[in-house]
Amino acid sequence: MKVTLAGFNIDKNLIDELPKGTIATPETISAAYARISRDPRDVPELRTEAREQVKKARRSNKAIVFGMSHHSVAEHAYFNFDILQISRLALEELEARRIGVAYTEKSQRYITLQGDFVSPKEFDKEDAKRFQELVKFQNDFYLNNLQKLTDHQFVSNPHLATSSYKAARKGTSEKMNRAKNTLEGWAKEDARYALSLATQAQLGLSFNARTLEHAIRTMRYSNLSECRELSQKLFDVTKDVAPSLIILTDPDEFQKAFKIELQDDNFKFTRNNLKRYIGSIINKYYGKLSEDLPEILEEEYEKLILSNNIDLNIAAAIIHNNSKLPVEDAFRLATSILSDENSDKEFFKEALKYISAFDSISREFELTGDLKFELVVSASNFAQLKRHRLMTLLAQDYDPTLGITIPASIKVIGAENELNEVCRRSEKLYYEFLPKYGKAAEYCLTNAHRRRVLIAANPRELYHFSRLREDEHAQWDIKETAGRMMKLAKKVAPLSFMLSGGKDKFEKMKKEKYRSKE
Structure with missing residues (x-):
């Protein structure tokens, strides 16, 4: 047996330092691997030829990936993107892709937010001003109540508070003081329920070429201007690097290559x-x-x-x-x-x-067997739920008639009425904007607002969900959802789910089950 490292991700700044004239593209890997099944030569030789003849490699990709419909070859090429100044609402649409992806988001638990937000291009000048006033009102709740919520967490969790004080006295830096960071993180998580879905986020994003192509094509026709802009920018930064692997994103190039019109x-x-x-x-x-x-x-x-x-x-x-x-x-x-x-x-x-013959059937066609749930969840809850990409997730638009989710800590510090007022004003502007701007009106809503979600999952996927979201470290909102989902699942399949539960309880639970004769 022989194993050769054929390639790996490196920072683009290092790629830019390659000698002038070097064509650095992942297309050569895809082209070489595409020929493995039909060419008797060893793989390293195929890679060498592809590197030395990039134009030929690109023609080969077009013929094999699209002409012969072997799209999986495009999955060998990976791209990494820094995505900044994107709204939480647009992030939901971007992260709808499930396979050939990796997402790492800026956390609202570990980072104190400063009120940055995206101003939707759909809004006219007067409405944009009204929207900015609303966002300031929402952000003021976050900033004015964050310290109160932090104090509440320290009082409510004396063991962690003591650990925090001891670590500080020992000279532990704030960054490494885990107990302090945990308590402050819980406060930030609850304060964010007042924040707008226009709040800025950032993430590290990785797509293989096939998934990248699908993301560009889907978001090109989004109902949000922000997502259409994102689609164009993803295309602009990759079209010259790997044109043969994302040709379905370019109708003109597709027609030149295959003499037929791209069906979008x-x-x-x-x-x-x-x-x-x-x-x-x-x-x-x-x-x-x-x-x-x-x-x-x-x-x-x-x-x-x-x-x-x-x-x-x-x-x-x-x-x-x-x-x-x-x-x-x-x-x-x-x-x-x-x-x-x-x-x-x-x-x-x-x-x-x-x-068309090149299109996948819509995700609704997955909701057949397995365990099927309808959930009503807050935007904060959904931000975590959407990470469980192997489940079928079908989310409705946000619906203010479903009410809002209010963290218990906000009630304890006496800020419940204040949050209700934030949400009332948010809904008022949402309903005014909805006939004019459609989907973009949702930028007005907060993390406390809710939507309905249909989920289909097999037991193995639910076990993973339960281990992560019923664990003691899970955020309370999704933890409560997971607990109730698993309670329902155990009613119909008690034997299959006998070891479901958070990771923190697993060893104890397993010992009890295997010790018991029942």
């Missing part, structure tokens, strides 16, 4: 068309919904849907994801549609209307 209709039209179509169906059927429902188990804001009817599950998922209906009404509406042999075919034809 799925990205352009599917989502907005479905929202309009589902809206018309709701108007048509809502007064005469079927009363038939699958069995649904419930724990506060979490529901577990027990249905194995594949067509029904997918239809309900499409309805739910393109409306603000609760899951019960989505299933009632889906049942009404599927009971009519004319409307059932029309419904699925509409859902698949703009799909």
Whole structure:
């Protein structure tokens, strides 16, 4: 056996120092690996040839990746991006990709926020001014209550507070004082519930070329100007580095290479068309919904849907994801549609209307078997939930009618009414902006505001979720959600989930289970 290190990520500043005329591109790796299955030569020889003949390597990539539809070859090429001055709302759309990605975000637990925010380009001059006034009001809550929340955490957690004081007396730096950082972090996490979804974030982002291409194509037709701008910037910084691997992002180059027009209709039209179509169906059927429902188990804001009817599950998922209906009404509406042999075919034809041979079917088609949940979660909760990318996550738009999530600590320090007022003013501007700006109106809402989310996960994925989010170190909001989800899961599969729970409890739980004869 022989193992050779063929390549690895290095900082772009080092790449820029390569001798003049050097073409540094990950395309050569992809081109070499693409030929492994059909070329008898050893891989190092294929890589050498690709490096020496970059133009030929690029032609090879175009022919193999796109001409022969071997798209997986593009996954050998990786790109790293520093993303700065992006809003929390746009971040949700960027991080919708699940495979061939890595995200590391600026934490709202470890870093004190300074009030930086994105001013949406959709807003006209007068509305932008009103929005800025709202954000200042939201940020004032954060800044004015942060110290009170910190003091509360020190009083409520005397053991950690004592550890913090001892570490400080020993000369431990603030950066290394873990107890102090933990207590201050909890305070920052709760203070952020008043902050806008326009609050600036930053992250380190890694995409393979296939995922990068999909992100650029999807966000090019986003309902948010910020995401359309992000799509263009991702394209601009990579188009000259690896043009052969992201050719589906460039309609002109695609037509030159393959003499056919690039089909982007799925990205352009599917989502907005479905929202309009589902809206018309709701108007048509809502007064005469079927009363038939699958069995649904419930724990506060979490529901577990027990249905194995594949067509029904997918239809309900499409309805739910393109409306603000609760899951019960989505299933009632889906049942009404599927009971009519004319409307059932029309419904699925509409859902698949703009799909081409190169497009993946929408994510709603994953919601078939497994364990299916509907959750109502805050924006702070969702910011953590979306990291569990292997689960199917279908999130509705934010909906102020679902109420807000108020941290217990904010109630204890007497700031509940103040947070309610922040959210009331946020909702007022949101409803004024919604008819004018659509999705961009959500920039007005806060981390306390909620949305409905459909989730499908197999037991193995739920175990991972439970280990991480039921652990003692988990943030309280998502920890409560995870606990209630697992309570529902154990009702239908108690044996399969006998060892679910946070990592901190695992050894004790396992000993108890294996000692018990039950």
